[in-house]
Amino acid sequence: MTALALRSLRKRAGAFTASFLALFLGATILMGFASMLDTASGTSGSAHETLVTMASVVGGWGLLLVVFAVTSTLTLSVRQRSAEMALLKSIGATPAQLTRMITGEAAGLAVVAALLAIGPAVLAGRGLLALLHDTGQVPADVSHAFGPIAVSMGVGITFVSAVGAALLTARRLARGRIADTLADTGTGRLTKKRIAFAGLFFAVAMSEVVVTVTVMKDEGSGAMATSGQADIFAALGLALLAPAIVRRVAAVLAGPLRRFGGAAGDLAVTGMLRRTNSMAAAVTPVILFTGIAVGTLYLQSTDNAAAAASGIAKTPEEKNIETLNFVVIGMVVLFTAIMLVNTLVAATAHRRREFGQTRLVGATPRQVMHTVAVESTVQTVIGVACGSVASLFTIVPFSLVRVDSPVPEGEVWTYVAVVALAAVLTGATVATATRRTLRTPAIEAVSA
Structure with a gap:
């Protein structure tokens, strides 16, 4: 199975692009x-x-x-191979063999991605240090060092994340019956482990909220140390619950979309109810992007307003925190934006056969595009709504301790800009990927 995994990586390079990109950027x-x-x-x-x-x-x-992005991308990639898993099981492959094959692919991909990431990582490290030089937080004579700590952490964490994600998903698919594997459309049911981890993230987020409004109440900007992480944990918790959220929203919108959306609305509802897990995978980066970007931006604007109102100049430590916040924002915007595009392209390309079947039964390419547009809109709304809720775990407690109000300081256009960017990324990516997929003739798409 190891040899089969290596041949699979060589012969199906395009299918592993999304997973490779997630591992490469992560490393x-x-x-x-x-x-x-x-x-x-x-x-x-x-x-x-x-x-x-x-x-x-x-x-x-x-x-x-x-870790979350790598796990999500690899899980989606493995689930998209349910038909291949069923075929291998039908000719005698055992669950253990299938698990070794998939984990072997993930391990090989992780090693290659991590090694290729060393060069860009050196440049990224130098850029971070240059930022600290420019802000006067680190003396200019301190030179950048890239050594065993960076390499061991990058390669080790990337490898463990990839293998762990592949192992968990592969075991679930490999142990199922052939008929169940072929019918695995992802209906949004949450496993006990998924619910437990979501609960853990929410518990950590709430503990950060409580510490912020109690222990850190009189610490001024120091309250960022606890409140700044709360939206991340809340966003991860909501992302884990995304399949159930997507299914519930799709069920609520089913009536209106079928009544007023015509054929495209009906197709969109059917697709959302049958492909809940795939939609949830696309919603996840929107949740993370919105929650962390909104939370961090308003966190910093509230702190700036409080400092200006006090008339006291910021200390070097506070400037350090501000720099860290903007680094977080930049990292989140870049990484989640790329992951959003990466996930949507992979998910849309996998629907080539589905689009072909839809066109063969009478749907026009325009109707398919309208269907995908409806799905994209729903994905964006769910992601933005969940991300906005996650941001409150940071915004509200910090605003309470800094300006004595649950309402943050800052312009409403900050929120509008984040939402607009999320919508543009989602809509443009899905539209472009769908148009490219529809270029394949329906007959060829179905027989592929």
């Missing part, structure tokens, strides 16, 4: 921030503290996002 981010620890080994005093903070705080947040 780049992990090693880029971890290199701050290598750099810190030759420093002392405030410079050492700043570098360690950058690696541990921002890198820690990045670690959560990277």
Whole structure:
């Protein structure tokens, strides 16, 4: 099965593109921030503290996002191979053999992606250090170091994340009956493990809220240390519950869409109810992007307003925190935006056969495009709504301790800009991927 896994990687390179990109970008981010620890080994005093903070705080947040994104992308990739799994089982492959094949593919992909990410990670690390030089937080004579800490963390975490995600999904598919595997459309049912992890993330988020409004009440900007992480954990919790949320929303919208949406609305409802897990995978990066971007932006604007009202100039430590916040925003915007595009392209390309069947029974390409547009709109609305809820875990407690109000300081256009960017990324990506998929003649798409 190991040989089969290697041949699969060589012959089906296009099918592994989405997973490879997630692993590559994840390894780049992990090693880029971890290199701050290598750099810190030759420093002392405030410079050492700043570098360690950058690696541990921002890198820690990045670690959560990277592991989650890698797991989500690989899980989607494996689920899309249900027909292949059923065929292999029908000719005698055992569950253990199938599991070894899929985990072997993931392991090989992770190693290649991590090694290729070393070069970009060095550049990313130098860019982070240059940012700290420009803001005066680290002396200009401190040079960037990229050593064993960065490499071991990047390769190790990427490898473990990939193999773990592949193992969990592969075992579920491999142990199912052939008929069940072929019919695996993802109806949105949540496993006990998924619910447990979602509950754990929400519990951590609530604990951060409680600590912020109690222990950190009189700490000023220091309250960012706890409130700034709450939206991340809340967003991850909601992302884990996304399949159930998508199914519930689709059920609620089924009547109106079928009544007023015509053929496209009916097709969209049918697709959303049958492909709940795939839709949830596309919703996940929208939740993360909206929740973390909105939460962090309003966190910083509220802190700036509180500092201006007090008339006291910001300390170097507070400027350090502000820099970290903007680094987080930049990292989140870039990584989640790429993951959003990556996931949507992979999910849409996999629907080539579905689109072909729909056209053969009478649907026009325009109706297919309208159907996908309806689905994309619903995905965006769900993702933005859930992300907005997640951002409240950061915004409300921090605003209470800084400006004595649950309403944050800042312009409403900040929120509008985040929502607009999420909508544009989702809509443009889905439309482009669908048009490209529809170029294939229906007969060829069905027989592929």
